[in-house]
Amino acid sequence: MNAPTYAIPGSPAPPPASAPAGAEAPAAPRTVADVLRASQVEAVLEELERDLVGLAPVKQRIRDVAALLVIDKLRLALGLQAQAPSLHMCFTGNPGTGKTTVALRMAQILHRLGYVRKGHLVAVTRDDLVGQYIGHTAPKTREVLQRAMGGVLFIDEAYYLYRPENERDYGQEAIEILLQVMENQRDDLVVILAGYKDRMDTFFKSNPGMSSRIAHHLDFPDYAAVELMAIGDRMLAAMAYRFTSEARAAFDEYLARRMAQPHFANARSVRNALDRARLRQASRLFGDAADPAARERVLDETALTTLGESDIRASRVFAD
Ligand SMILES: Nc1ncnc2c1ncn2[C@@H]1O[C@H](COP(=O)(O)OP(=O)(O)OP(=O)(O)O)[C@@H](O)[C@H]1O
Numbered sequence: 003m004n005a006p007t008y009a010i011p012g013s014p015a016p017p018p019a020s021a022p023a024g025a026e027a028p029a030a031p032r033t034v035a036d037v038l039r040a041s042q043v044e045a046v047l048e049e050l051e052r053d054l055v056g057l058a059p060v061k062q063r064i065r066d067v068a069a070l071l072v073i074d075k076l077r078l079a080l081g082l083q084a085q086a087p088s089l090h091m092c093f094t095g096n097p098g099t100g101k102t103t104v105a106l107r108m109a110q111i112l113h114r115l116g117y118v119r120k121g122h123l124v125a126v127t128r129d130d131l132v133g134q135y136i137g138h139t140a141p142k143t144r145e146v147l148q149r150a151m152g153g154v155l156f157i158d159e160a161y162y163l164y165r166p167e168n169e170r171d172y173g174q175e176a177i178e179i180l181l182q183v184m185e186n187q188r189d190d191l192v193v194i195l196a197g198y199k200d201r202m203d204t205f206f207k208s209n210p211g212m213s214s215r216i217a218h219h220l221d222f223p224d225y226a227a228v229e230l231m232a233i234g235d236r237m238l239a240a241m242a243y244r245f246t247s248e249a250r251a252a253f254d255e256y257l258a259r260r261m262a263q264p265h266f267a268n269a270r271s272v273r274n275a276l277d278r279a280r281l282r283q284a285s286r287l288f289g290d291a292a293d294p295a296a297r298e299r300v301l302d303e304t305a306l307t308t309l310g311e312s313d314i315r316a317s318r319v320f321a322d
């Protein structure tokens with residue numbers, strides 16, 4: 003596959019690659035279908051649609067970005083001016099709303115459409131970028147950028163890079179290096195800043211340079227109870243487990259209670275709850291040494307895959 007070569011303002015355009023004598027140059031794409039066939043990007047878009055519950059506005063924005071890149075490919079094939087579009091993004095939302103999951107898919111899409119060379123995701127937080135002592139920050143930040151080059155750099159809770167209460171905070175140094183690379187190497191690195199919406203807004207107000215480099219703001223809403231249930235069903239199916247109908251009703255009730263409690267973390271809490279239910283199922287099947295007969299029982303597929311009502315109701319969430 004031919005990666006498009008984008009011209010970045012201020013850097014000379016690379017010379018056109020000349021096909022070796024005798025070799026058949028691949029036909030330039032002329033239709034959207036040509037690009038989709040060559041890039042296989044539709045498979046990722048379909049997976050995104052199928053695997054992720056809800057998130058309709060997020061999915062739409064990702065399709066829009068994919069469309070932009072596809073049309074850019076057709077423009078490039080006709081020799082039209084195509085500047086690397088700025089694709090740095092900001093994903094805001096509460097914990098467990100799917101930000102990291104979507105960033106991974108985004109990296110795949112960018113790779114298949116030839117925007118980045120490798121399509122991997124490097125996830126970091128402030129501590130990976132900022133050093134403790136003078137002179138430590140720049141090399142740390144550059145090392146991370148080097149690792150992320152050709153893919154996506156995902157900075158979780160990015161606002162911690164900026165600590166105005168600390169006059170000589172080294173975070174500022176990391177921000178400045180990031181800004182430079184986000185501008186000059188944007189044809190081979192996409193930066194995604196993630197975190198809570200209100201804190202991110204405050205961060206952008208104090209860092210207009212960063213704000214102006216972010217082209218796409220995607221907001222990840224909290225999931226509704228029915229979406230959490232659907233997410234739970236998918237997670238279970240993926241792990242080859244199932245609920246009895248009583249267990250499913252109990253889990254519905256569990257979710258309603260858990261959502262009202264502190265530290266509720268959307269889909270992450272669903273995953274954790276299911277992991278604990280699996281643990282309870284396992285110890286139920288494991289039995290205890292006082293009942294050796296139970297241990298002789300054959301555990302068929304139904305027994306091994308079924309989570310029962312007691313596996314859910316034993317949760318602390320029901321203890322009041
Ligand atoms: N819409 C969804 N459909 C199915 N599974 C989902 C969905 N959103 C999240 N998940 C699952 O929930 C878990 C948490 O998601 P993820 O790590 O992407 O959230 P996050 O927003 O990055 O959270 P955090 O802020 O805690 O890092 C993952 O196992 C993910 O696969």
Ligand SMILES: [Mg+2]
Binds near residue numbers: 101102
């Ligand atoms: Mg995450």
